[in-house]
Amino acid sequence: MGPSTRQPERWTVADLELMPADGTVYELINGALFTSQPPAWEHQHACSLIFMELQRWSRTQTHGEARMAPDLVFSKFDNVLPDVIWISAKRMALLWDGAGHLCGAPELVVEVLSPDPENEQRDREAKRRLYATQGVQEYWIADWHTQQVTIYRLDHARLRQAALLHATDTVTSPLLPGFACPVRHLFQRG
8 A cells, every 4th residue: 555645634834845846836824725836927027016116115215125925934824925025124023034934924915816716716815814814914916917906904803905906096005105106017018
């Protein structure tokens, strides 16, 4: 009889370390394993533009920084890879584990939607709930197909929709005083 192929009832961060390095993206939410393929070109382009705008603002303020695809380890059952985050210097000093992981919530998390309905549902529902329970103060979901950004803000332990912005609108945030970026800049080509 060969080795057991029985899957764990609840996956852990230790299980992720055993996954093959085949390009698949592995995430855990409440012990449930989610997989996805590496992001498409347009997805990565939007991530880069969002990161650049947040980092450009951060360098003028010196209060924190933006990061792309950081490993967020909230618990042994919760490990996700958001597309972009912004974290204050104060919070990073408290949450950085020295092994290259954030072990707590940044102030801002941004997810860029992938065209797969399962990935979209995960971003809009499962990740939004996880980020709320962990204390993320603001969550942006960017849709490069429609050139829209949905902004959620933490309110009574839930991330509630605060705005739906279109290409002609401007993204601002109470977390980022003075930050203002036209939505179209987050998706523009060339």
